[in-house]
Amino acid sequence: ANFYFRIGSYCVLCVVFSAVACVVCVLCHGGRTVRNMSIIKRFVRIFKYFYGIQFETYGEEKLHDDKPCVIISNHQSILDMMGLMEVLPRNCIQIAKRELFYMGPVGLIMYLGGVIFINRKRTSAAMSAMEEVGNTLVQENLKVWIYPEGTRNESYDLLPFKKGAFYLAVQAQVPVIPVVYSSFSSFYHPEKKIFTSGKIKVEVLDPIKTEGLTVTDIPKLLETCHSVMRETFFRLSNKPNENGTNGPTSQPMQ
Ligand SMILES: CCCCCCCCCCCCCCC(=O)SCCNC(=O)CCNC(=O)[C@H](O)C(C)(C)COP(=O)(O)OP(=O)(O)OC[C@H]1O[C@@H](n2cnc3c(N)ncnc32)[C@H](O)[C@@H]1OP(=O)(O)O
Numbered sequence: 372a373n374f375y376f377r378i379g380s381y382c383v384l385c386v387v388f389s390a391v392a393c394v395v396c397v398l399c400h401g402g403r404t405v406r407n408m409s410i411i412k413r414f415v416r417i418f419k420y421f422y423g424i425q426f427e428t429y430g431e432e433k434l435h436d437d438k439p440c441v442i443i444s445n446h447q448s449i450l451d452m453m454g455l456m457e458v459l460p461r462n463c464i465q466i467a468k469r470e471l472f473y474m475g476p477v478g479l480i481m482y483l484g485g486v487i488f489i490n491r492k493r494t495s496a497a498m499s500a501m502e503e504v505g506n507t508l509v510q511e512n513l514k515v516w517i518y519p520e521g522t523r524n525e526s527y528d529l530l531p532f533k534k535g536a537f538y539l540a541v542q543a544q545v546p547v548i549p550v551v552y553s554s555f556s557s558f559y560h561p562e563k564k565i566f567t568s569g570k571i572k573v574e575v576l577d578p579i580k581t582e583g584l585t586v587t588d589i590p591k592l593l594e595t596c597h598s599v600m601r602e603t604f605f606r607l608s609n610k611p612n613e614n615g616t617n618g619p620t621s622q623p624m625q
Pocket residue numbers: 384385386388389392411414415446452455465466467468471477480481486489491494497498501502517518519520521522523532533534535536538539
């Protein structure tokens with residue numbers, strides 16, 4: 372029962388907070404702009420106190436370079452929204468599945484925040500939507516946050532990556548910055564109906580340059596990102612990986 376209460380209240384908070392955030396955003400900025408993301412961030416960062424979630428971030432300063440880039444991160448559940456807003460830098464929009472747009476005030480607040488909605492069932496439309504972002508990223512000095520697994524994944528591993536984020540980064544010739552969240556499985560496990568308090572480690576990895584890369588380099592770029600994120604995921608989640616090492620490399624942000 373506690374699991375359903377906590378998940379239910381999370382959804383209710385999303386609906387209520389996004390309705391309030393919509394009013395604040397329209398009053399402050401009048402309409403759809405990435406500047407609304409800083410308002411959304413303030414609302415969502417309150418969520419962690421309701422659920423006793425603590426974040427331990429490493430390397431967050433790597434996201435503070437005021438230049439366009441593509442940020443990619445692993446995606447485990449709707450709780451990822453808290454982790455996203457915990458380290459979201461300025462001028463950063465997200466790519467989201469179109470279904471979220473139809474979730475009442477949640478969809479409206481995402482629209483106001485500049486979120487780009489894609490239809491995963493129509494690859495060509497999704498690709499052109501992302502291509503458009505690639506065209507404006509540099510002149511608008513935008514960052515874009517993409518979940519390359521393309522869906523939530525509660526397995527204790529990373530799914531294979533979709534290619535869209537890497538096409539976008541190479542098209543815009545901007546760096547890819549991987550962000551890795553440790554596994555939620557110690558405190559959040561839908562099958563076992565577990566949702567308690569817990570700590571999430573977040574590590575921002577070094578930017579990976581794409582200057583000079585072309586579409587032929589995308590498979591290798593994808594593979595490099597996937598393997599470094601997978602190794603970090605195992606290390607942050609204290610899951611012994613193939614060579615059995617674990618434990619964070621940098622000091623936590625003070
Ligand atoms: C106060 C309360 C507030 C509450 C709200 C607060 C706001 C929070 C916002 C949070 C947002 C979180 C949203 C989370 C999500 O919705 S995640 C799900 C959606 N995201 C994604 O799916 C992104 C990852 N997907 C991709 O990038 C895909 O590549 C996609 C573009 C969607 C295409 O999908 P698909 O066809 O399945 O994938 P592939 O990558 O395998 O591509 C297939 C072939 O097409 C080629 N390809 C891909 N992209 C391109 C391109 N841009 N140009 C040319 N060709 C492209 C690719 O090479 C593949 O061909 P081959 O197989 O290589 O031959």
